[in-house]
Amino acid sequence: xxxxxxxxxxxxxxxxxxxxxxxxxxxxxxxxxxxxxxxxxxxxxxxxxxxxxxxxxxxxxxxxxxxxxxxxxxxxxxxxxxxxxxxxxxxxxxxxxxxxxxxxxxxxxxxxxxxxxxxxxxxxxxxxxxxxxxxxxxxxxxxxxxxxxxxxxxxxxxxxxxxxxxxxxxxxxxxxxxxxxxxxxxxxxxxxxxxxxxxxxxxxxxxxxxxxxxxxxxxxxxxxxxxxxxxxxxxxxxxxxxxxxxxxxxxxxxxxxxxxxxxxxxxxxxxxxxxxxxxxxxxxxxxxxxxxxxxxxxxxxxxxxxxxxxxxxxxxxxxxxxxxxxxxxxxxxxxxxxxxxxxxxxxxxxxxxxxxxxxxxxxxxxxxxxxxxxxxxxxxxxxxxxxxxxxxxxxxxxxxxxxxxxxxxxxxxxxxxxxxxxxxxxxxxxxxxxxxxxxxxxxxxxxxxx
Ligand SMILES: *Cc1c(COP(=O)(O)O)cnc(C)c1O
Numbered sequence: 057x058x059x060x061x062x063x064x065x066x067x068x069x070x071x072x073x074x075x076x077x078x079x080x081x082x083x084x085x086x087x088x089x090x091x092x093x094x095x096x097x098x099x100x101x102x103x104x105x106x107x108x109x110x111x112x113x114x115x116x117x118x119x120x121x122x123x124x125x126x127x128x129x130x131x132x133x134x135x136x137x138x139x140x141x142x143x144x145x146x147x148x149x150x151x152x153x154x155x156x157x158x159x160x161x162x163x164x165x166x167x168x169x170x171x172x173x174x175x176x177x178x179x180x181x182x183x184x185x186x187x188x189x190x191x192x193x194x195x196x197x198x199x200x201x202x203x204x205x206x207x208x209x210x211x212x213x214x215x216x217x218x219x220x221x222x223x224x225x226x227x228x229x230x231x232x233x234x235x236x237x238x239x240x241x242x243x244x245x246x247x248x249x250x251x252x253x254x255x256x257x258x259x260x261x262x263x264x265x266x267x268x269x270x271x272x273x274x275x276x277x278x279x280x281x282x283x284x285x286x287x288x289x290x291x292x293x294x295x296x297x298x299x300x301x302x303x304x305x306x307x308x309x310x311x312x313x314x315x316x317x318x319x320x321x322x323x324x325x326x327x328x329x330x331x332x333x334x335x336x337x338x339x340x341x342x343x344x345x346x347x348x349x350x351x352x353x354x355x356x357x358x359x360x361x362x363x364x365x366x367x368x369x370x371x372x373x374x375x376x377x378x379x380x381x382x383x384x385x386x387x388x389x390x391x392x393x394x395x396x397x398x399x400x401x402x403x404x405x406x407x408x409x410x411x412x413x414x415x416x417x418x419x420x421x422x423x424x425x426x427x428x429x430x431x432x433x434x435x436x437x438x439x440x441x442x443x444x445x446x447x448x449x450x451x452x453x454x455x456x457x458x459x460x461x462x463x464x465x466x467x468x469x470x471x472x473x474x475x476x477x478x479x480x481x482x483x484x485x486x487x488x489x490x491x492x493x494x495x496x497x498x499x500x501x502x503x504x505x506x
Pocket of ligand 1: 164165166167194195283284285317318319320321322323324392393437439440468469470
């Protein structure tokens with residue numbers, strides 16, 4: 057029985073898959089907040105290259121991956137699919153557990169899958185500088201890597217909570233030549249506005265996005281880049297699921313359930329969207345479960361409505377599950393899962409009942425991560441561990457029922473920069489946060505009125 061299912065370099069996909077071509081319910085249009093009418097794509101040109109705007113609006117099923125991008129993907133792709141024999145043994149389960157591991161990229165997560173093409177299209181259109189935000193630091197690292205490879209300057213606004221918790225993520229960005237600033241900062245109007253009312257805020261992705269968008273909009277040579285949520289990002293991430301399908305062809309197996317964590321919703325859609333046609337057209341009996349933190353339960357407790365992508369209300373309106381654009385979640389250790397909204401493509405499929413969602417507390421997530429680390433050896437990111445928790449539960453359930461389910465975990469990254477959170481867990485000082493119902497209620501009362 058194989059432990060590691062690996063593909064040849066030549067099997068890196070040549071095209072990305074765009075799920076917009078296969079949605080049972082078409083995507084609701086992105087709206088201009090000033091007019092309430094569908095956005096004119098030209099309005100995006102001050103901050104995005106045309107190559108990416110075209111992909112953002114595309115409903116073509118397949119989009120060519122430029123050879124220069126595939127060439128960089130070769131540095132770490134195809135990523136391995138592991139059969140978790142040792143974890144199965146520890147759980148004494150008849151279930152078969154697999155994980156698709158993105159921690160082998162230079163930045164340690166799936167983020168470079170989209171950072172590389174984003175930097176590439178900006179480079180092609182002569183953009184000299186990119187501003188972005190980062191939650192836990194993984195997107196900032198991914199984009200710093202990509203901009204280094206294409207000779208573009210990069211500034212990253214990093215959510216204050218992670219800036220303090222994960223100093224080595226900052227060092228990594230610096231090593232790649234990027235500038236990393238704690239958000240909220242006093243370098244932007246949006247940052248100064250938040251600091252005035254909340255000088256001690258731990259920040260949020262919504263605030264950091266406002267700062268980066270403002271930076272791009274106020275500098276001629278600068279574009280903006282987003283590491284999740286947008287359609288083109290999810291399309292780029294499809295390399296994960298396309299590889300995974302080929303890897304399953306090399307086994308006699310096929311998934312019964314795929315678990316993945318969701319922050320803004322990019323790694324998980326990347327893994328599971330290529331399976332959507334199997335489920336919808338070929339009627340495969342496959343469950344897909346999006347996993348999120350109880351402290352920021354966008355899909356399980358949010359409202360499906362139009363909202364801003366950022367706190368300062370600079371972005372167009374997206375139809376998505378949202379906790380409200382000014383919701384600031386508790387500073388949980390899975391910093392990459394602290395976003396008030398989620399990708400519209402993912403929300404569309406959750407709303408249609410095709411993808412399910414579940415929420416978990418951080419202590420039970422770290423407990424599952426520890427079982428995983430002590431059996432499989434890999435130290436997973438706290439974000440990714442949200443998908444390990446229900447996979448272990450499901451495997452234990454199989455032990456009771458005798459079912460031999462095939463369970464897949466989308467393991468989006470490693471946790472080598474999250475060691476202080478692991479220490480807090482092992483020291484017993486990690487706090488669980490109940491669902492902040494009152495905060496969400498206050499924030500949802502401020503949704504834009506259409
Ligand atoms: C950023 C990140 C996430 C969350 O972002 P998504 O866009 O939802 O994928 C999850 N895991 C890791 C390792 C990350 O870096």
